[in-house]
Amino acid sequence: MSITLESIRRCFEGALPAQIATCALDGTPNVAYLSQVHYVDSEHVALSFQFFSKTRENVLANPYAQVQVMEPVTGLQYQLALQYLRTETEGPLFEYMKARLAGVASQTGMSKVFRLRGSDVYRVLDIHCTEPHAQQDKPMPENRMPALRACVQRLAKCADLSSLLDELLAGLARHFGIEHAMVLMFDAAAGRLYTVASLGYAESGVGSEVMLGEGVIGVAAGQQTPIRIAYLTGDYAYSRALRDRLGDCEKEIPFPGLAEPHSQLAMPIVAGGRLLGVLYAESEQKLRFTYEDEDALMALAGQIGFAMQAFEHNGESVDEQPGAPAPSASDGTEVAVKLYPADNSVFVDGEYLIKGVAGAILWKLLRDHAQGRSEFSNRELRLDASLRLPDISDNLEARLILLQKRLAERCPFLRIEKTGRGRFRLAVERPVRLEGNA
Amino acid sequence: MAQTADLPLLSEAHAAFVQRHTSMNVAGRDAHNRPALARGLGIRVAPDRLTLTVYLSTTHSARLLQCLRDCGAIAVAVTRPTTHETLQFKGRVREILPLSDEDRAEMAAYQDSFAAELEPLGYRRDFVRQLLAGSEHGVAVVFEPTAMFDQTPGPKAGEKLGEKP
Numbered sequence: 001m002s003i004t005l006e007s008i009r010r011c012f013e014g015a016l017p018a019q020i021a022t023c024a025l026d027g028t029p030n031v032a033y034l035s036q037v038h039y040v041d042s043e044h045v046a047l048s049f050q051f052f053s054k055t056r057e058n059v060l061a062n063p064y065a066q067v068q069v070m071e072p073v074t075g076l077q078y079q080l081a082l083q084y085l086r087t088e089t090e091g092p093l094f095e096y097m098k099a100r101l102a103g104v105a106s107q108t109g110m111s112k113v114f115r116l117r118g119s120d121v122y123r124v125l126d127i128h129c130t131e132p133h134a135q136q137d138k139p140m141p142e143n144r145m146p147a148l149r150a151c152v153q154r155l156a157k158c159a160d161l162s163s164l165l166d167e168l169l170a171g172l173a174r175h176f177g178i179e180h181a182m183v184l185m186f187d188a189a190a191g192r193l194y195t196v197a198s199l200g201y202a203e204s205g206v207g208s209e210v211m212l213g214e215g216v217i218g219v220a221a222g223q224q225t226p227i228r229i230a231y232l233t234g235d236y237a238y239s240r241a242l243r244d245r246l247g248d249c250e251k252e253i254p255f256p257g258l259a260e261p262h263s264q265l266a267m268p269i270v271a272g273g274r275l276l277g278v279l280y281a282e283s284e285q286k287l288r289f290t291y292e293d294e295d296a297l298m299a300l301a302g303q304i305g306f307a308m309q310a311f312e313h314n315g316e317s318v319d320e321q322p323g324a325p326a327p328s329a330s331d332g333t334e335v336a337v338k339l340y341p342a343d344n345s346v347f348v349d350g351e352y353l354i355k356g357v358a359g360a361i362l363w364k365l366l367r368d369h370a371q372g373r374s375e376f377s378n379r380e381l382r383l384d385a386s387l388r389l390p391d392i393s394d395n396l397e398a399r400l401i402l403l404q405k406r407l408a409e410r411c412p413f414l415r416i417e418k419t420g421r422g423r424f425r426l427a428v429e430r431p432v433r434l435e436g437n438a
Numbered sequence: 439m440a441q442t443a444d445l446p447l448l449s450e451a452h453a454a455f456v457q458r459h460t461s462m463n464v465a466g467r468d469a470h471n472r473p474a475l476a477r478g479l480g481i482r483v484a485p486d487r488l489t490l491t492v493y494l495s496t497t498h499s500a501r502l503l504q505c506l507r508d509c510g511a512i513a514v515a516v517t518r519p520t521t522h523e524t525l526q527f528k529g530r531v532r533e534i535l536p537l538s539d540e541d542r543a544e545m546a547a548y549q550d551s552f553a554a555e556l557e558p559l560g561y562r563r564d565f566v567r568q569l570l571a572g573s574e575h576g577v578a579v580v581f582e583p584t585a586m587f588d589q590t591p592g593p594k595a596g597e598k599l600g601e602k603p
Contacts, residue, residue, distance in 0.1 A: 019515070021465035021475035028528060029473055029513040031465035032589060053596055066475040068463065075561075075568030077498075079475060114591075130476070130498040131571055 003127040005042050008078050009291040011069035012037045012045070013230055014100065020047070021066040022058035030054045035105070035114060037069055037080075038097050039291065040121065045080065046093060048101055049118040056120075059084040065122065068130075077130045082122035089118045092225030099219055103229035144296035147175035151300055160421070161311045161397040162404075165197035168304060172281065173199055176293065180258060181281040183269075183304075184210060184217060185398040190356065193221055193278055196398050196405075198256050205256025206405040207354060210278075217278050220266035224275055226301075228294045229264045230287045252352075253406075263288035267297050271305035276395070279304065312395055332430045335413070339363045339436030348411050358403040360387045365426045366414075366434055378422045400424070446487030447527075447586045447600040453483040456490075456516045456525065457544075458551040464492055464579070465513040466505035474502040478514065479573050480548035482541070489532065490514070491580045493545050495572025503577065506531050512581050515589060519555055524589040525599075529581045537576050545573060 011018075018034040032055045036048040047067070049056060059065055063084035070077050088094050098116040105114035151171035158164040165183055172178040180200040184193035193210045212222040220227045261282035269277040279301045281289065338347045345355035346362055354362060364387060365376060378396055381387060404416040413429040448456075456462070462478035476499030482491045492514055494503055506512055510531045517524035537545075553566040588597045 017517075019463040019475060021463075021467075021473035021513070023465075023467040023471045023473045025471070027467060027471055027509065027511055029465040029467045029511055030528075031463050031475060031513045031515040031526065033515065033517060033524065033591075051591075051595055062471055064472045066465070066473045068475050068477070070569065073565075075565040075571075077477065077569065081472075131568070132497060 003078065003129060005039060005045070005124060005127065008069070008071065008127065009039050010073070011071050011078055012039050012291075013072060013287060014103070015072040015230075015287070016070045018067055018069045020055055020068075022055050023062055023064070024054075024058050025061050030058055034067065036097060036101055037067060038093075038100070038119070040093065043124055044085075044121055045082065045124060046088075046097060046119040046121045048097055048114075048116055049087060049120045050101075050114055050116060059120070079128045079130060080124055081126040081128075083125055085121045085123055087118040087120050092223040093121070094119045095219050095223045096225050096227050099216060099227045099229055103231040142290060142292050144176075144292045148296040148299055150175045152303055155300075155303055155307060158307065161308060161395075162401050162418075164304065164307055164311070165401065168279070168300070169197055169199040172297075176281075176296070178281045178283075180261075180283065181279070182256065183277060183279055184221075185277040185395060185402075186221060186275045187356070188275075193217060194402065195253075195256065196277075196402050201256035203254065203256055204405065204409060205253060206409065207358075207402055208253040208255045210255065216264045216266045217280050220268050220280075221275055221278050224268045224270055226268065226294055226298050227264070227266045228289055228291075230262075230289070232260055232262045232286065258282050258284060260284070262286040265289045265293060265297060267294075267301035269301045269305045269308065271302075271309040276305055276308050308395070311397060332413070334431040334433055335411075336433050336435055337363075337366060339434075341436065348414075351410065353410055354403060354406050357387070358399045358406070361399060362403055362407075362414075363434075363436065365416075366428075366432055369426050369428055370432070370434060374426050374428075375419065376424055376426065378424075444488070447583050447602065448483060448487045448490075450487075452525065452586070453487055455518070455523070456481050457483060458548060459520075459555040460516045460518050461552065462492065462514060462516045464494060464499075464502060465515075466502050467509055467511060468505050469508060474505040476502040477569065478516075479570050479576055480541075480545040481514070481516065482544045489580055489582050490527065490529075491541070491578045493537070493541065493573070493576045494579055495575050496577055497575045498572030503534065503579075506579060507534060512579070514581075517589075519559060522591055524591070526587045526589045527581075527583040528585045528587075529583040532580045532582055535578045535580065537578055541576070541578050545576060549573070 014036055018037045020034050021029055021031045023029050034047055038046040040046050065082045067080045067082055068077055097119045101114055101116050154167040154171045158167050169181055172181050182195050182198035185196045186193050191212050195205050195208045198204045210217045212218050216227050262285055263283040265281045267279040268275060269279055336349055343355050344359035346353045346359040382396060407414045415427040417425045417427055419425050462481055464476055464478045466474045476494055479493040512531050513528050515526045549570050553563055556566055585601045586599045588594050588599050
């Protein structure tokens with residue numbers, strides 16, 4: 001095969017329909033249009049199976065097919081000789097194709113018609129360009145390696161999760177030109193993801209939650225598969241679905257995402273076979289993210305995963321020399337902090353601040369602060385039975401970053417300040433009245 | 439649904455539909471039932487609507503043309519990009535001829551209409567020109583449709599609209 005599948009991946013963006021020819025056992029050919037040709041790996045593609053059709057009947061009897069795809073910029077046409085192998089009706093490939101099909105269906109006004117029944121996996125036997133003189137003017141796909149390298153270099157300097165997240169988002173903006181992105185951490189006990197860092201939104205949305213399986217982020221997390229959608233689709237939009245779900249809204253932080261993303265890219269962050277979170281980028285532009293972006297961000301997500309895992313393991317170590325204690329000057333108007341033990345939600349002067357593990361941590365810190373303490377270590381939080389922390393995999397550091405950012409956004413008179421590795425200080429600048437029985 | 443041999447499968451409306459603004463793709467197969475595929479460069483319906491002539495490029499669809507010569511079985515799908523309205527014809531190739539002046543005029547008129555169809559979708563002329571590359575080395579494939587199907591995506595996709603014995 002002189003033309004590689006990688007070199008023609010732009011043909012699989014779904015901008016234009018592909019065609020498929022098959023042949024019945026009696027020798028009658030059939031030609032039909034395809035919504036989606038999906039790149040699986042260098043030797044396989046998957047086709048969307050939406051209807052019980054002659055095409056399907058034919059390939060089940062005679063597995064050979066010829067698919068024609070178009071390069072969306074140049075109009076060059078490529079023909080793929082394929083052999084049908086199997087149909088997948090669940091799992092990462094299926095969920096990825098389902099999400100992409102929703103984008104294509106919406107773009108082509110076919111949302112009511114298209115429903116993915118299965119992903120038909122084919123071996124690619126041969127690739128042929130119909131244009132005899134195509135080699136000279138074949139466009140090179142954009143090279144993302146320099147951007148990836150620059151990001152990896154930034155990450156290599158980070159010694160904790162907080163700087164890792166900051167550098168990651170700064171790197172995406174600087175080297176990939178990404179304007180809107182966020183990192184969500186997986187809360188395994190609760191089965192959902194929470195936003196811990198974001199880029200390019202009016203409200204950071206730190207602390208907002210996405211359920212597993214919900215939208216592009218939830219599906220990417222649940223299936224541990226990257227998902228890239230090139231067009232606006234209602235099926236995977238967050239804004240409306242989330243608002244519907246959050247009728248009361250009282251204890252919810254709004255999801256920061258764009259109301260109408262035309263391109264979405266969700267990368268699971270996995271290390272040691274364990275889901276740690278999701279890296280998500282989006283854009284108001286359609287076709288914003290390419291296969292090359294997907295490759296690069298997937299590599300970056302892998303890098304992030306290993307770093308997060310490493311920080312989890314050494315997050316318990318503590319600097320020998322804790323920073324000098326700074327006296328907290330608590331003056332001004334008294335502020336009422338109330339804990340609801342059912343879900344550890346904390347309200348400050350009647351306004352929702354945070355809940356769950358981060359809520360329990362804040363409550364513990366404030367109680368200890370009332371006893372005259374302001375210096376803390378990650379280790380003591382880990383060992384504090386009252387917090388009922390999940391096991392080490394829960395990533396205490398991510399909870400602290402979440403709490404730190406929520407405080408900075410909502411209650412600047414309460415601050416978490418890092419004083420060294422595994423150590424921090426709670427600064428309280430107004431008198432606090434604690435209301436709760438935990 | 440079966441029709442007598444001297445009555446056309448296509449109505450006048452079908453004939454008008456296929457000849458302008460559409461994207462068309464042609465399939466055949468080899469002696470081992472392996473399919474072949476290429477883009478059609480225009481289509482003409484005979485005045486009696488009993489035969490159709492689809493134009494193919496000898497430089498860009500050599501394998502398909504060989505299959506059509508060897509085996510004669512042909513399938514042609516015709517779709518309108520802005521509406522997704524789609525028909526598929528199945529039939530037998532009668533002959534493969536060099537282009538006449540009339541064929542060339544027909545191809546040119548079709549290709550203008552196709553470019554006009556794609557323009558509002560954001561595709562420029564040079565893109566369409568590449569899609570239809572090889573037209574200067576065209577041949578006319580005359581075939582007799584023996585079955586016609588509605589292939590517009592949706593609940594009626596695959597419905598047989600007519601068949602000849």
